[in-house]
Amino acid sequence: MASFDVIIVGGGPAGYVCAIRSAQLGLTAAVVEKEKLGGVCVNIGCIPTKALLHSAYIANLLREAKDFGVDAASVKTDYGVAMKRSRRVSDQNSKGVEFLMKKHKITVVKGSGVLQPGKKVKVGGDVYEAKKAVVVASGSRVKGIPQIGLEINKTTVISSDEALLLEQAPPSLIVVGAGAVGMEFADIFNAFGVPITLIEALPRILPLEDAEASDTLAKSYKKRGIEVIAGAKVAKATAGKDKVVLDVEAGGERKQVAAAAVLMAAGRAVNTENLGLKECGIQLTERGFIKIDQRLQTTAPGYYAIGDVAGPPMLAHKGFREGVVVAELLAGQQPHPIKYDNVPSVTYCHPEVASIGLTEEQCKEQKRDYVAGRFPFSANGRARGTGETEGFVKILRDKQYGEILGAHIVGAHASEMIHELAVARENEYTVEEVDLAIHAHPTMSEAIDEASLDSLGRVLHL
Amino acid sequence: MATKVVMEALSPTMEEGRLVKWIKHAGDAVKTGETLAEVETDKAVMELVARADGQLLQIAAAEGSTVPVGNVVAYIGAPGEKIDASAAAPQPSAVSRQPSVNPPPSAGPQPSAVSRQPVPVAAPIESGRVRASPLARRIAKDSGVDLRLLTGSGPGGRVVKKDLEEAVARPATAAMPTVQRSVPLPTPHVTTVPYEDVPLTQIRKTIAKRLSASLGPIPHFFLTTEVDMERAAEARAALNAQLGDRGKIGFNDIILQAVALALAKHRACNAWFQDDHIRYWNDVHLGMAVAVEDGLITPVIRNADLKSLTQIGAEARELAQRARARRLKPEEYTGATFSVSNLGMYDIDQFTAVINPPEAGIVAIGTITERPVVVGGQVAPRKRLRLTMSCDHRVIDGATGATFLQTLRQMLENPLAMLL
Numbered sequence: 001m002a003s004f005d006v007i008i009v010g011g012g013p014a015g016y017v018c019a020i021r022s023a024q025l026g027l028t029a030a031v032v033e034k035e036k037l038g039g040v041c042v043n044i045g046c047i048p049t050k051a052l053l054h055s056a057y058i059a060n061l062l063r064e065a066k067d068f069g070v071d072a073a074s075v076k077t078d079y080g081v082a083m084k085r086s087r088r089v090s091d092q093n094s095k096g097v098e099f100l101m102k103k104h105k106i107t108v109v110k111g112s113g114v115l116q117p118g119k120k121v122k123v124g125g126d127v128y129e130a131k132k133a134v135v136v137a138s139g140s141r142v143k144g145i146p147q148i149g150l151e152i153n154k155t156t157v158i159s160s161d162e163a164l165l166l167e168q169a170p171p172s173l174i175v176v177g178a179g180a181v182g183m184e185f186a187d188i189f190n191a192f193g194v195p196i197t198l199i200e201a202l203p204r205i206l207p208l209e210d211a212e213a214s215d216t217l218a219k220s221y222k223k224r225g226i227e228v229i230a231g232a233k234v235a236k237a238t239a240g241k242d243k244v245v246l247d248v249e250a251g252g253e254r255k256q257v258a259a260a261a262v263l264m265a266a267g268r269a270v271n272t273e274n275l276g277l278k279e280c281g282i283q284l285t286e287r288g289f290i291k292i293d294q295r296l297q298t299t300a301p302g303y304y305a306i307g308d309v310a311g312p313p314m315l316a317h318k319g320f321r322e323g324v325v326v327a328e329l330l331a332g333q334q335p336h337p338i339k340y341d342n343v344p345s346v347t348y349c350h351p352e353v354a355s356i357g358l359t360e361e362q363c364k365e366q367k368r369d370y371v372a373g374r375f376p377f378s379a380n381g382r383a384r385g386t387g388e389t390e391g392f393v394k395i396l397r398d399k400q401y402g403e404i405l406g407a408h409i410v411g412a413h414a415s416e417m418i419h420e421l422a423v424a425r426e427n428e429y430t431v432e433e434v435d436l437a438i439h440a441h442p443t444m445s446e447a448i449d450e451a452s453l454d455s456l457g458r459v460l461h462l
Numbered sequence: 463m464a465t466k467v468v469m470e471a472l473s474p475t476m477e478e479g480r481l482v483k484w485i486k487h488a489g490d491a492v493k494t495g496e497t498l499a500e501v502e503t504d505k506a507v508m509e510l511v512a513r514a515d516g517q518l519l520q521i522a523a524a525e526g527s528t529v530p531v532g533n534v535v536a537y538i539g540a541p542g543e544k545i546d547a548s549a550a551a552p553q554p555s556a557v558s559r560q561p562s563v564n565p566p567p568s569a570g571p572q573p574s575a576v577s578r579q580p581v582p583v584a585a586p587i588e589s590g591r592v593r594a595s596p597l598a599r600r601i602a603k604d605s606g607v608d609l610r611l612l613t614g615s616g617p618g619g620r621v622v623k624k625d626l627e628e629a630v631a632r633p634a635t636a637a638m639p640t641v642q643r644s645v646p647l648p649t650p651h652v653t654t655v656p657y658e659d660v661p662l663t664q665i666r667k668t669i670a671k672r673l674s675a676s677l678g679p680i681p682h683f684f685l686t687t688e689v690d691m692e693r694a695a696e697a698r699a700a701l702n703a704q705l706g707d708r709g710k711i712g713f714n715d716i717i718l719q720a721v722a723l724a725l726a727k728h729r730a731c732n733a734w735f736q737d738d739h740i741r742y743w744n745d746v747h748l749g750m751a752v753a754v755e756d757g758l759i760t761p762v763i764r765n766a767d768l769k770s771l772t773q774i775g776a777e778a779r780e781l782a783q784r785a786r787a788r789r790l791k792p793e794e795y796t797g798a799t800f801s802v803s804n805l806g807m808y809d810i811d812q813f814t815a816v817i818n819p820p821e822a823g824i825v826a827i828g829t830i831t832e833r834p835v836v837v838g839g840q841v842a843p844r845k846r847l848r849l850t851m852s853c854d855h856r857v858i859d860g861a862t863g864a865t866f867l868q869t870l871r872q873m874l875e876n877p878l879a880m881l882l
Contacts, residue, residue: 336617401600403623428595428622 012039
């Protein structure tokens with residue numbers, strides 16, 4: 001029986017990073033993966049969608065190019081070509097993970113891992129033994145909403161898995177769910193000329209973001225011709241061969257929405273089935289995640305859980321960090337505890353939405369004594385230059401001590417800019433330390449400095 | 463404009479003072495010359511008096527905190543007066559280091575300007591920079607917590623918001639130990655806590671500094687006493703007769719047990735000097751110097767005060783044997799709270815042993831020899847033993863060491879006293 005210090009079930013972001021960090025710390029590691037290394041993120045999630053979103057960005061940019069003195073003639077789009085490029089990018093990344101496994105002498109076992117008592121993992125007919133720990137990083141998957149007749153049939157009712165592999169854009173599309181996934185696909189297909197209806201059950205799109213972010217995006221999407229229906233209940237769905245009709249209730253009205261396909265972008269299920277969890281004494285939470293303690297250990301000693309399966313937020317970068325922390329714990333180190341309230345959240349639609357910490361609504365709910373500092377990109381020189389004036393930076397400052405309670409950026413490159421505030425919050429800098437750091441001019445990041453100043457009543461360029 | 467109340471040099475050598483107690487509180491009316499607070503200097507507890515009339519607007523240094531001379535501890539002004547930024551700015555040096563954060567007084571309500579100063583109220587003098595997040599510094603300043611007294615949970619021991627919140631939630635004595643704690647009394651072995659950390663009082667700090675400067679890193683001094691071992695010898699003979707083949711008790715074993723039991727009664731000698739505090743051990747872990755081929759090593763008898771004479775004897779022999787065979791594990795020769803060194807077998811009458819830091823004392827045991835002694839007006843030959851205790855003066859004062867030796871001597875001269 002082959003044995004390793006650490007056996008990781010799942011080769012997604014949490015799992016493969018846990019393996020790399022384990023190897024760095026001198027532990028022998030094996031990763032069990034039934035599909036391609038890199039998991040959802042690399043193959044059917046973060047990475048290919050970013051490739052497609054860039055195609056969408058280029059299409060929209062070229063449509064406006066004439067205003068910039070560049071005539072790109074008529075813009076033609078081909079989703080199939082964009083899709084194939086996105087596949088190449090995914091494959092590149094997956095191969096990159098394979099290379100990293102080889103570089104760190106990590107054993108990759110192909111197949112479905114099933115946990116067994118005694119820190120063992122069965123893959124096919126082989127059983128592997130872990131000397132230190134078994135780490136469950138089995139991830140999550142898309143799920144439809146069969147209760148309302150929207151079971152994924154992979155033709156007219158599809159998930160992101162299918163959308164990412166379409167040879168051509170559908171003639172028309174309803175996107176159900178306006179979280180990150182729904183927002184991004186609405187953005188992509190809109191740029192490829194598809195009439196889009198975006199439906200969200202909660203009262204606003206991007207329901208987990210600050211309300212101002214939701215409002216800005218709702219306006220921007222409507223301007224681009226995307227029909228946005230928030231606070232909508234899908235009463236009934238009829239999926240035909242080449243058409244789907246939804247009965248939607250919103251704002252006290254009932255109407256029918258029809259399209260060639262529906263993209264289900266709401267809800268994910270964690271992969272906890274057929275893993276042998278119960279047999280090993282690993283319990284689940286009420287919401288179906290694997291129950292873990294502060295050290296990420298499950299209810300069975302010697303078995304850990306990381307990534308999506310271990311609980312929200314279901315984000316690759318949260319999984320990365322959990323993978324690192326578990327490896328360090330297993331190597332006898334004392335890693336810094338993960339601050340789950342300081343995980344940035346990013347939606348890569350146009351304009352991008354990035355946030356960290358509390359929303360203004362949460363500040364109110366928690367009765368925080370706060371001041372909101374704002375700065376719109378319409379007043380930022382760099383943004384004017386590039387024509388990307390949509391959006392703003394908003395910083396929620398604790399009135400007494402200046403703590404940055406939350407930060408919200410809507411705008412081009414928001415995903416890149418949020419980290420200044422992540423570093424600030426992680427190190428407990430107040431808005432004043434953020435301001436004391438000199439920001440280069442002209443940059444969009446200056447808006448962060450200005451929003452900090454605005455929260456102190458000292459904004460300069462407004 | 464509000465008047466700053468600063469920590470005054472209340473003695474010629476005073477560099478910092480510890481705020482023992484605020485006599486006046488925020489909101490109290492004060493007159494020039496009235497006592498505002500009690501301050502412990504390097505010499506004594508003195509009074510800090512008001513240098514202005516008005517209302518004590520704000521206290522900027524909490525009870526128990528140590529403040530360098532010249533730093534602001536409070537503000538006096540007209541009732542309801544706002545403390546403006548320039549009055550609130552602490553030291554000129556701090557201001558010059560932060561030129562960008564000194565807005566004009568007219569800049570409206572500026573509580574942030576006050577709290578933006580990264581220099582905490584109780585700025586560190588000798589211990590270097592305090593590692594704390596900017597947010598933690600602000601909360602500390604506002605709540606009067608001395609950051610130096612906190613253990614940081616952030617990267618590299620950095621004090622973060624969470625540590626402050628926990629410290630503020632704790633009772634004041636825990637977060638901000640005050641001088642009243644002073645030197646603990648000898649306490650019997652009743653607690654399950656292995657030790658207690660007591661911050662150095664100003665006078666202890668001065669003793670530490672002065673004596674270190676005069677005599678190497680550890681300011682040693684020595685106390686010698688001669689012990690009559692007649693009754694110990696009788697007790698030993700009786701015990702050995704009773705034990706028969708089941709073992710043998712040596713003089714060294716009796717001395718080790720007596721030292722352990724005496725330490726349990728004199729916690730003031732069972733201590734570690736730890737730079738900014740003294741750790742008074744409740745446990746007695748007795749180090750025992752053993753000569754080995756190319757040097758010496760000090761294996762440790764753990765909880766020696768709780769062990770029987772035969773246990774101590776067996777353990778001492780076993781440890782010594784393994785020490786000579788170089789078979790000791792690190793945990794077996796570290797962590798002693800006090801040590802003994804015995805050169806009796808080399809016929810040394812008396813000697814001084816060097817302290818094994820961070821311990822504060824060591825007893826050097828000479829040979830037991832018959833000496834002419836006056837007993838009841840007659841010169842008689844008696845078995846005598848000379849004990850010399852080396853003391854770290856930063857922890858143990860002359861009288862402290864002497865009373866410990868007195869107890870030890872009584873126990874050896876009357877072994878039944880060990881049962882007390």
